[in-house]
Amino acid sequence: xxxxxxxGAHAIAVRVADAVCELLRRKPDAVLGLATGxxxxxxxxxxxxxxxxxxxxxxxxxxxxxxEYVGLPPGHPESYRAVIDREFVSRVDFGPGAxxxxxxxxxxxPAACRAYDDAISAAGGVDxxxxxxxxxxxxxxxxxxxxxxxxxxxxxxxxxxxxxxxxFFGGDVDAVPAHCLTQGLGTISEARHIILVxxxxxxxxxxxxxxxxxxxxxWPATVLxxxxxxxxxxxxxxxxxxxxxxxxxxxxxxxxxxxxI
Ligand code: PGA
Numbered sequence: 277x278x279x280x281x282x283x284g285a286h287a288i289a290v291r292v293a294d295a296v297c298e299l300l301r302r303k304p305d306a307v308l309g310l311a312t313g314x315x316x317x318x319x320x321x322x323x324x325x326x327x328x329x330x331x332x333x334x335x336x337x338x339x340x341x342x343x344e345y346v347g348l349p350p351g352h353p354e355s356y357r358a359v360i361d362r363e364f365v366s367r368v369d370f371g372p373g374a375x376x377x378x379x380x381x382x383x384x385x386p387a388a389c390r391a392y393d394d395a396i397s398a399a400g401g402v403d404x405x406x407x408x409x410x411x412x413x414x415x416x417x418x419x420x421x422x423x424x425x426x427x428x429x430x431x432x433x434x435x436x437x438x439x440x441x442x443x444f445f446g447g448d449v450d451a452v453p454a455h456c457l458t459q460g461l462g463t464i465s466e467a468r469h470i471i472l473v474x475x476x477x478x479x480x481x482x483x484x485x486x487x488x489x490x491x492x493x494x495w496p497a498t499v500l501x502x503x504x505x506x507x508x509x510x511x512x513x514x515x516x517x518x519x520x521x522x523x524x525x526x527x528x529x530x531x532x533x534x535x536x537i
Contacts (some may be wrong), residue, residue, distance in 0.1 A: 277506045278537060279487055279524040281515045285475050288509045289318035292406060292471055295537055296323060297332045299404050305336040309405030309464070310364065310375065311416070312341065312356045315473040316406050317363060324367035334368045339375035340396050342416035343458035346380045346430060354444045355380065378428060378457040385457065389428040393463055405467035409474050412436060413482045413495035417458035424491070424499045426460030461499045469505045471537070472497070477513040484517030507537045
């Protein structure tokens, strides 16, 4: 796991965009894992700008989102399908139908979850997964207690996650669905490269646990310690809990130029 502390959200976005552009140069039909939430937004802005400038194309790429609310009517503006379309997919040049999302209104939820995992496998797996992290250590909607080998499935959201997300539902916690479909921790762990982005002091404890805590379902993101290629991009505020911070900075400073992230 590589930890890179950046000065702020823009510097993080440049790093993420560089990694996506480099991947698409090497593999134009790459499969991207796309997170929703606030953390990846500056990266999506950066990529949309580069795409508009002709510096990168998503025309042959495909994408899979991580999660979706259960029970929102299709097309609801806060469904993650609508959010990723609005905030990223519609701003770059993906082909029609190139980005898939779990179907939270499917009549047979377990079948829809299995079909989603199968579709990721059929696409050859995710080459680069962009991830955020919740203050409670969740990744996607894998709340504390999630099996570290879980597959895409239905989960109950914690009260805290519903409170955090109520800002998108007019401040009404009860308007936030209680259930979601989410890629499992086992599903996410199959991505070949994972870039996790965290900014702000309210993420510092989750980042500390992710990087230096014991692997535990109590902090689901800690499963990433078992992955061979994870890049953690944080700002100074999110890095404050890290005991080995000086080592991570020194490692970056001395890193060979050829190595990339
Ligand atoms: P955020 O959410 O990027 O909006 O902070 C991250 C998450 O809850 O996974």
